[in-house]
Amino acid sequence: MPTPEFIRAIRASAGHQLLCLPGVTAVVFDDDGRVLLVRRADTGEWSLIGGIPEPGEQPAVAAVREVEEETAVRCTAERVVLVQALEPMQYPNGDRCQYMDITFRCRAVGGEPRVNDDESLEVGWFSLDALPDLGEFGQLRIKQALADEPTWFATEDAPMTPGGDRPGQ
Template sequence: MATPDFIKNIRATAGHQLLYLPGVTAVVFDERGRVLLGRRSDNGEWSVVGGIPEPGEQPAEAAVREVYEETGVECVVERVVLVQTLRAVQYGNGDICQFMDVTVACRATGGEARVNDDESLEVGWFEVDALPGMREFATFRIEQALADEPTWFAQPGEFALGVAGVGVTPAGH
Protein backbone atom coordinates (compact mmCIF):
# COMPACT_ATOMS: atom_id res chain seq x y z
CA MET A 1 0.00 0.00 0.00
CA ALA A 2 1.32 3.45 -0.83
CA THR A 3 2.29 5.57 2.16
CA PRO A 4 0.01 8.62 2.55
CA ASP A 5 1.68 12.02 2.84
CA PHE A 6 0.48 12.52 6.43
CA ILE A 7 2.33 9.33 7.46
CA LYS A 8 5.47 10.50 5.63
CA ASN A 9 5.27 13.77 7.60
CA ILE A 10 4.98 11.87 10.90
CA ARG A 11 7.89 9.60 9.93
CA ALA A 12 10.06 12.69 9.27
CA THR A 13 10.13 13.35 13.03
CA ALA A 14 9.19 9.95 14.50
CA GLY A 15 11.76 7.92 12.61
CA HIS A 16 11.16 4.18 12.32
CA GLN A 17 9.46 3.71 15.71
CA LEU A 18 6.18 1.84 15.98
CA LEU A 19 3.17 3.75 14.65
CA TYR A 20 -0.32 2.50 15.51
CA LEU A 21 -2.48 3.30 12.48
CA PRO A 22 -6.03 2.83 11.22
CA GLY A 23 -6.58 0.55 8.26
CA VAL A 24 -9.57 -0.43 6.15
CA THR A 25 -10.11 -3.55 4.10
CA ALA A 26 -12.91 -3.86 1.53
CA VAL A 27 -14.33 -7.21 0.45
CA VAL A 28 -16.25 -6.28 -2.70
CA PHE A 29 -18.81 -8.57 -4.35
CA ASP A 30 -20.46 -8.09 -7.73
CA GLU A 31 -24.03 -9.03 -8.75
CA ARG A 32 -22.85 -12.58 -9.55
CA GLY A 33 -21.32 -13.08 -6.09
CA ARG A 34 -17.74 -12.87 -7.30
CA VAL A 35 -15.12 -11.16 -5.14
CA LEU A 36 -12.79 -8.39 -6.34
CA LEU A 37 -9.07 -9.02 -5.84
CA GLY A 38 -5.87 -7.28 -6.74
CA ARG A 39 -2.42 -8.75 -7.20
CA ARG A 40 -0.25 -6.43 -5.12
CA SER A 41 2.78 -4.75 -6.67
CA ASP A 42 4.74 -4.83 -3.39
CA ASN A 43 4.71 -8.62 -2.95
CA GLY A 44 3.10 -10.04 -6.12
CA GLU A 45 0.33 -11.77 -4.16
CA TRP A 46 -3.44 -11.66 -4.61
CA SER A 47 -5.43 -9.99 -1.83
CA VAL A 48 -8.52 -7.98 -1.01
CA VAL A 49 -8.35 -4.18 -1.33
CA GLY A 50 -7.18 -2.12 1.62
CA GLY A 51 -5.53 1.07 2.72
CA ILE A 52 -5.16 3.81 5.31
CA PRO A 53 -7.92 6.36 5.93
CA GLU A 54 -6.93 9.99 5.55
CA PRO A 55 -7.26 12.20 8.67
CA GLY A 56 -10.96 12.88 9.28
CA GLU A 57 -12.10 10.27 6.74
CA GLN A 58 -14.71 7.74 7.86
CA PRO A 59 -13.82 4.03 7.41
CA ALA A 60 -16.62 3.48 4.85
CA GLU A 61 -15.54 6.53 2.87
CA ALA A 62 -11.92 5.32 2.92
CA ALA A 63 -12.94 1.84 1.74
CA VAL A 64 -14.92 3.23 -1.21
CA ARG A 65 -12.04 5.55 -2.12
CA GLU A 66 -9.41 2.79 -1.88
CA VAL A 67 -11.46 0.39 -4.03
CA TYR A 68 -11.90 3.00 -6.75
CA GLU A 69 -8.28 4.23 -6.61
CA GLU A 70 -6.86 0.72 -6.88
CA THR A 71 -9.38 -1.03 -9.15
CA GLY A 72 -11.63 1.48 -10.94
CA VAL A 73 -14.67 -0.21 -9.35
CA GLU A 74 -17.36 1.89 -7.67
CA CYS A 75 -18.99 0.35 -4.60
CA VAL A 76 -21.11 0.94 -1.53
CA VAL A 77 -20.37 -0.36 1.94
CA GLU A 78 -23.06 -2.67 3.29
CA ARG A 79 -21.75 -3.78 6.68
CA VAL A 80 -18.78 -4.11 9.01
CA VAL A 81 -17.33 -7.61 8.77
CA LEU A 82 -14.60 -7.55 11.39
CA VAL A 83 -12.48 -5.30 13.57
CA GLN A 84 -9.01 -6.54 14.42
CA THR A 85 -5.64 -5.26 15.59
CA LEU A 86 -2.95 -6.85 13.45
CA ARG A 87 0.54 -7.88 14.52
CA ALA A 88 3.17 -5.18 14.20
CA VAL A 89 5.21 -5.44 11.01
CA GLN A 90 8.57 -4.05 10.07
CA TYR A 91 8.93 -2.95 6.46
CA GLY A 92 12.08 -3.16 4.37
CA ASN A 93 12.88 0.50 5.04
CA GLY A 94 12.85 -0.10 8.83
CA ASP A 95 9.45 1.48 9.56
CA ILE A 96 7.36 -0.42 12.11
CA CYS A 97 3.56 -0.20 11.96
CA GLN A 98 0.63 -1.86 13.65
CA PHE A 99 -2.83 -1.52 12.13
CA MET A 100 -6.31 -1.56 13.62
CA ASP A 101 -8.19 -2.99 10.64
CA VAL A 102 -11.88 -2.40 10.00
CA THR A 103 -13.03 -4.77 7.26
CA VAL A 104 -16.25 -3.98 5.41
CA ALA A 105 -18.35 -5.95 2.93
CA CYS A 106 -19.16 -3.94 -0.17
CA ARG A 107 -21.38 -4.25 -3.23
CA ALA A 108 -20.07 -3.12 -6.61
CA THR A 109 -22.25 -0.45 -8.23
CA GLY A 110 -20.27 0.52 -11.33
CA GLY A 111 -16.96 0.93 -13.03
CA GLU A 112 -14.86 -1.75 -14.65
CA ALA A 113 -12.21 -3.76 -12.81
CA ARG A 114 -8.77 -2.66 -14.01
CA VAL A 115 -5.37 -1.75 -12.66
CA ASN A 116 -6.04 1.85 -11.69
CA ASP A 117 -2.80 2.80 -9.88
CA ASP A 118 0.69 1.52 -9.15
CA GLU A 119 -0.37 -0.58 -6.13
CA SER A 120 -1.64 -3.49 -8.25
CA LEU A 121 -0.16 -5.65 -11.00
CA GLU A 122 -3.53 -7.22 -11.89
CA VAL A 123 -7.15 -6.80 -10.81
CA GLY A 124 -10.02 -9.19 -11.35
CA TRP A 125 -13.26 -10.79 -10.24
CA PHE A 126 -13.08 -14.33 -8.85
CA GLU A 127 -15.66 -16.95 -8.01
CA VAL A 128 -15.45 -17.59 -4.26
CA ASP A 129 -14.93 -21.31 -4.86
CA ALA A 130 -12.06 -20.64 -7.32
CA LEU A 131 -9.84 -18.09 -5.56
CA PRO A 132 -6.15 -17.78 -6.39
CA GLY A 133 -3.63 -18.65 -3.69
CA MET A 134 -3.77 -15.98 -0.96
CA ARG A 135 -2.62 -15.45 2.58
CA GLU A 136 -4.96 -16.20 5.46
CA PHE A 137 -5.39 -12.44 5.98
CA ALA A 138 -7.45 -12.23 2.78
CA THR A 139 -9.24 -15.57 2.87
CA PHE A 140 -10.40 -15.02 6.46
CA ARG A 141 -11.90 -11.66 5.51
CA ILE A 142 -13.70 -13.15 2.51
CA GLU A 143 -15.06 -15.99 4.67
CA GLN A 144 -16.32 -13.50 7.27
CA ALA A 145 -17.90 -11.32 4.58
CA LEU A 146 -19.78 -14.36 3.25
CA ALA A 147 -20.91 -15.50 6.71
CA ASP A 148 -24.32 -14.44 7.95
CA GLU A 149 -22.92 -13.56 11.35
CA PRO A 150 -22.47 -10.49 13.54
CA THR A 151 -19.28 -8.47 13.27
CA TRP A 152 -16.23 -10.56 14.26
CA PHE A 153 -13.87 -9.19 16.91
CA ALA A 154 -10.63 -10.68 18.20
CA GLN A 155 -11.00 -11.85 21.78
CA PRO A 156 -8.86 -10.35 24.59
CA GLY A 157 -5.33 -11.70 24.31
CA GLU A 158 -5.92 -13.11 20.83
CA PHE A 159 -3.45 -11.77 18.30
CA ALA A 160 -4.23 -11.32 14.68
CA LEU A 161 -2.70 -12.07 11.36
CA GLY A 162 -0.03 -9.90 9.76
CA VAL A 163 -0.76 -7.14 7.28
CA ALA A 164 -1.49 -8.75 3.91
CA GLY A 165 1.87 -10.47 3.92
CA VAL A 166 4.12 -7.40 3.78
CA GLY A 167 7.12 -6.96 6.02
CA VAL A 168 8.24 -9.21 8.82
CA THR A 169 7.20 -9.36 12.45
CA PRO A 170 9.85 -7.60 14.55
CA ALA A 171 11.33 -9.41 17.52
CA GLY A 172 9.29 -8.86 20.66
CA HIS A 173 6.04 -8.10 18.83
Protein backbone atom coordinates in the same frame (compact mmCIF):
# COMPACT_ATOMS: atom_id res chain seq x y z
CA MET B 1 1.19 0.83 -1.28
CA PRO B 2 2.72 4.29 -1.39
CA THR B 3 3.12 5.96 1.98
CA PRO B 4 0.53 8.73 2.45
CA GLU B 5 2.01 12.22 2.80
CA PHE B 6 0.64 12.69 6.34
CA ILE B 7 2.50 9.56 7.49
CA ARG B 8 5.72 10.77 5.85
CA ALA B 9 5.33 13.97 7.88
CA ILE B 10 4.91 11.96 11.10
CA ARG B 11 7.90 9.78 10.22
CA ALA B 12 10.06 12.90 9.79
CA SER B 13 9.91 13.42 13.56
CA ALA B 14 9.00 9.93 14.83
CA GLY B 15 11.67 8.06 12.92
CA HIS B 16 11.19 4.29 12.72
CA GLN B 17 9.34 3.88 16.04
CA LEU B 18 6.15 1.82 16.12
CA LEU B 19 3.11 3.70 14.86
CA CYS B 20 -0.40 2.42 15.46
CA LEU B 21 -2.34 3.24 12.30
CA PRO B 22 -5.89 2.72 11.05
CA GLY B 23 -6.38 0.46 8.06
CA VAL B 24 -9.37 -0.60 5.99
CA THR B 25 -9.97 -3.68 3.88
CA ALA B 26 -12.80 -4.10 1.35
CA VAL B 27 -14.31 -7.45 0.41
CA VAL B 28 -16.19 -6.44 -2.74
CA PHE B 29 -18.79 -8.76 -4.29
CA ASP B 30 -20.55 -8.36 -7.63
CA ASP B 31 -24.10 -9.48 -8.46
CA ASP B 32 -22.76 -12.91 -9.45
CA GLY B 33 -21.18 -13.46 -6.04
CA ARG B 34 -17.62 -13.04 -7.30
CA VAL B 35 -15.01 -11.24 -5.23
CA LEU B 36 -12.78 -8.43 -6.53
CA LEU B 37 -9.03 -8.96 -6.08
CA VAL B 38 -5.84 -7.17 -7.03
CA ARG B 39 -2.39 -8.59 -7.64
CA ARG B 40 -0.12 -6.25 -5.69
CA ALA B 41 2.83 -4.58 -7.42
CA ASP B 42 4.99 -4.70 -4.28
CA THR B 43 4.66 -8.46 -3.57
CA GLY B 44 3.17 -9.95 -6.74
CA GLU B 45 0.53 -11.65 -4.58
CA TRP B 46 -3.25 -11.54 -4.96
CA SER B 47 -5.02 -9.54 -2.26
CA LEU B 48 -8.18 -7.85 -1.16
CA ILE B 49 -8.23 -4.08 -1.60
CA GLY B 50 -7.15 -1.98 1.35
CA GLY B 51 -5.43 1.14 2.53
CA ILE B 52 -5.12 3.84 5.15
CA PRO B 53 -7.84 6.44 5.81
CA GLU B 54 -6.81 10.05 5.36
CA PRO B 55 -7.00 12.26 8.48
CA GLY B 56 -10.68 12.90 9.27
CA GLU B 57 -11.91 10.39 6.67
CA GLN B 58 -14.52 7.90 7.83
CA PRO B 59 -13.39 4.23 7.51
CA ALA B 60 -16.23 3.18 5.17
CA VAL B 61 -15.54 6.18 2.93
CA ALA B 62 -11.85 5.23 2.87
CA ALA B 63 -12.67 1.63 1.86
CA VAL B 64 -14.89 2.79 -1.01
CA ARG B 65 -12.25 5.33 -2.12
CA GLU B 66 -9.46 2.73 -2.07
CA VAL B 67 -11.50 0.33 -4.21
CA GLU B 68 -12.18 2.97 -6.87
CA GLU B 69 -8.62 4.34 -6.81
CA GLU B 70 -7.06 0.90 -7.24
CA THR B 71 -9.60 -0.86 -9.50
CA ALA B 72 -11.96 1.73 -11.09
CA VAL B 73 -14.86 -0.25 -9.58
CA ARG B 74 -17.43 1.82 -7.70
CA CYS B 75 -18.89 0.16 -4.63
CA THR B 76 -20.91 0.79 -1.52
CA ALA B 77 -19.97 -0.41 1.95
CA GLU B 78 -22.70 -2.65 3.36
CA ARG B 79 -21.41 -3.64 6.79
CA VAL B 80 -18.38 -4.09 9.01
CA VAL B 81 -17.42 -7.77 9.13
CA LEU B 82 -14.26 -7.74 11.22
CA VAL B 83 -12.19 -5.45 13.43
CA GLN B 84 -8.70 -6.71 14.26
CA ALA B 85 -5.42 -5.35 15.55
CA LEU B 86 -2.82 -6.93 13.28
CA GLU B 87 0.58 -8.10 14.44
CA PRO B 88 3.22 -5.34 14.39
CA MET B 89 5.29 -5.33 11.22
CA GLN B 90 8.51 -3.80 9.99
CA TYR B 91 9.04 -2.48 6.48
CA PRO B 92 12.39 -2.92 4.67
CA ASN B 93 13.30 0.72 5.43
CA GLY B 94 12.97 0.04 9.19
CA ASP B 95 9.59 1.72 9.74
CA ARG B 96 7.45 -0.20 12.25
CA CYS B 97 3.63 -0.19 12.18
CA GLN B 98 0.70 -1.94 13.75
CA TYR B 99 -2.56 -1.61 11.82
CA MET B 100 -6.05 -1.65 13.31
CA ASP B 101 -7.91 -3.21 10.38
CA ILE B 102 -11.60 -2.59 9.83
CA THR B 103 -12.91 -4.90 7.11
CA PHE B 104 -16.06 -4.02 5.17
CA ARG B 105 -18.32 -6.17 3.03
CA CYS B 106 -18.97 -4.08 -0.08
CA ARG B 107 -21.21 -4.40 -3.12
CA ALA B 108 -20.09 -3.29 -6.57
CA VAL B 109 -22.39 -0.68 -8.13
CA GLY B 110 -20.51 0.24 -11.32
CA GLY B 111 -17.28 0.52 -13.23
CA GLU B 112 -15.18 -2.04 -15.05
CA PRO B 113 -12.24 -3.53 -13.15
CA ARG B 114 -8.83 -2.45 -14.39
CA VAL B 115 -5.43 -1.56 -12.99
CA ASN B 116 -6.12 2.03 -12.03
CA ASP B 117 -2.88 3.03 -10.24
CA ASP B 118 0.68 1.84 -9.74
CA GLU B 119 -0.17 -0.33 -6.71
CA SER B 120 -1.51 -3.27 -8.76
CA LEU B 121 -0.33 -5.50 -11.58
CA GLU B 122 -3.72 -7.10 -12.28
CA VAL B 123 -7.34 -6.70 -11.18
CA GLY B 124 -10.16 -9.17 -11.58
CA TRP B 125 -13.33 -10.83 -10.38
CA PHE B 126 -12.97 -14.35 -8.99
CA SER B 127 -15.62 -16.94 -8.21
CA LEU B 128 -15.35 -18.29 -4.71
CA ASP B 129 -14.46 -21.78 -5.98
CA ALA B 130 -11.57 -20.44 -8.10
CA LEU B 131 -9.72 -18.02 -5.81
CA PRO B 132 -5.97 -17.59 -6.18
CA ASP B 133 -3.81 -18.17 -3.10
CA LEU B 134 -4.72 -15.36 -0.69
CA GLY B 135 -3.22 -16.51 2.56
CA GLU B 136 -5.02 -16.50 5.89
CA PHE B 137 -5.64 -12.72 5.94
CA GLY B 138 -7.75 -12.71 2.78
CA GLN B 139 -9.42 -16.07 3.35
CA LEU B 140 -10.58 -15.08 6.83
CA ARG B 141 -12.04 -11.80 5.63
CA ILE B 142 -13.91 -13.38 2.72
CA LYS B 143 -15.28 -16.07 5.08
CA GLN B 144 -16.48 -13.44 7.54
CA ALA B 145 -18.00 -11.30 4.75
CA LEU B 146 -20.03 -14.31 3.59
CA ALA B 147 -21.16 -15.33 7.09
CA ASP B 148 -24.51 -14.20 8.37
CA GLU B 149 -22.99 -13.31 11.72
CA PRO B 150 -22.40 -10.16 13.74
CA THR B 151 -19.16 -8.25 13.32
CA TRP B 152 -16.21 -10.26 14.64
CA PHE B 153 -13.71 -8.62 16.96
CA ALA B 154 -11.18 -9.84 19.49
CA THR B 155 -11.75 -9.43 23.21
CA GLU B 156 -9.62 -10.33 26.21
CA ASP B 157 -11.58 -13.57 26.60
CA ALA B 158 -11.89 -14.43 22.90
CA PRO B 159 -9.28 -15.93 20.57
CA MET B 160 -7.34 -13.79 18.11
CA THR B 161 -9.41 -14.94 15.11
CA PRO B 162 -12.76 -16.68 14.63
CA GLY B 163 -12.25 -20.40 15.21
CA GLY B 164 -9.41 -19.87 17.70
CA ASP B 165 -6.41 -19.45 15.40
CA ARG B 166 -3.84 -16.75 15.95
CA PRO B 167 -3.11 -14.65 12.84
CA GLY B 168 -0.68 -16.38 10.51
CA GLN B 169 -1.42 -19.91 11.74
